Amino acid sequence: MRAVVSGLIVLTMIVVGLLVLVSATMTDPALADPATGEATDFGVVMAGLGMLALLTLPLYRHAPLVPMLAGTVAALLLGLDPFVLAVGLTVWIVRARRRWHWVVAAAGVAVILISAGLHLHALSGWPDEEHRRTGQITVVALTVLCLGLVLGISLWTRQRRSAEAAEAQARAAEHTSEQLSEQLTRRRERDELAREVHDTLASDLSGLSLHVGGLEKAVQTTQDPQLREGLRTTRDYADQALTNLRALLTSLRESGADDDAPAPAPQGITDLQALFEEASAQGVQVRPFVLVDGYSTAPQALQHTVRRITGEALTNVLRHSSDRAAEVSIAGSPGRGIDLRVSNRTADSARFTSGSGTGLTGIRERAQLLGGTAEVQHADGLFTLTVHLPWAADDADA
Incomplete structure (x- = not known):
């Protein structure tokens, strides 16, 4: 469907280009006989070359510089219309990014104006005053319409694309902001959890280790080795649990592991x-x-x-x-x-x-x-x- 639509657009432009080409031949006595209104032999040759320029229109999307060059040759060297140039120029302005792109675009606008001047000069040699006046008005109107369409369509398209790009950036920024907000929320939750665990379990385990250590000293004189061993094992478990808890707390906190409580590295x-x-x-x-x-x-x-x-x-x-x-x-x-x-x-x-x-x-x-x-x-x-x-x-x- 997309290819069909593109083909119809190109076909429409070629038809319009043929109509404009016929009108352009009627502005120069060397191209059309003032007495009969029919194209001269020279006019037929120029019209044929103008049709060749129209064959570059299918390239207006992929290589807009090609129809621009063909249109420039047709307008300045052959004395024909700048329609092909205007089509390529529209796409060129839409895609212009660098300074030399805009220099080329300005040159294209200048060629359109020069072409209009050449046609007005050619009409001044037309013997029929009414035809001459009508032709001059038509040339001026078509030139204004051409430049209006070129600049209007290209600048509107650039504005629309800029708005879409800005909207996409805004959505990306909003998504990033949401992610950052979620990360900050999780970080605050981790910090709060670390504080709560430290104030409860870490304190209790420290107290348990000290209490068991005191009991271990108190039973140094007992004759029951099983009791002494049990208390020592209980204290070791409490100390190990406290070490593991501190390692867990450092992994929850934003600052990472502290030197005095590093996370234990695997030992295979x-x-x-x-x-x-x-x-x-x-x-x-x-x-x-x-x-x-x-x-x-x-x-x-x-x-x-x-x-x-x-x-x-x-x-x-x-x-x-x-x-x-x-x-x-x-x-x-x-x-x-x-x-x-x-x-x-x-x-x-x-x-x-x-x-x-x-x-x-x-x-x-x-x-x-x-x-x-x-x-x-x-x-x-x-x-x-x-x-x-x-x-x-x-x-x-x-």
């Missing part, structure tokens, strides 16, 4: 060993199988996710397993990804999902953030958590 297999040892100290019998090629070079986000999911799974085993025993399998490699599987026995009256469910929800969310999956199965008293995390072959931690 060492982190997994620490998880297994911690679970064993809590009474969980862990049977691990870890076979990951190049795990220490995996992205920090991937290592962090594996550590968190494994820790949450072992915590759930401690809470809900019937025999506090778990089989943990972690295998994978770059390009293949990491497959994590944790299974344990559950009592008939205590399902693995009998808690709040936030642990499993957090596991699924962590896996989905990396484009992975997390599935759970519970059958015949055996609960199985299966997680797959993608790991690109060329994705290594710098």
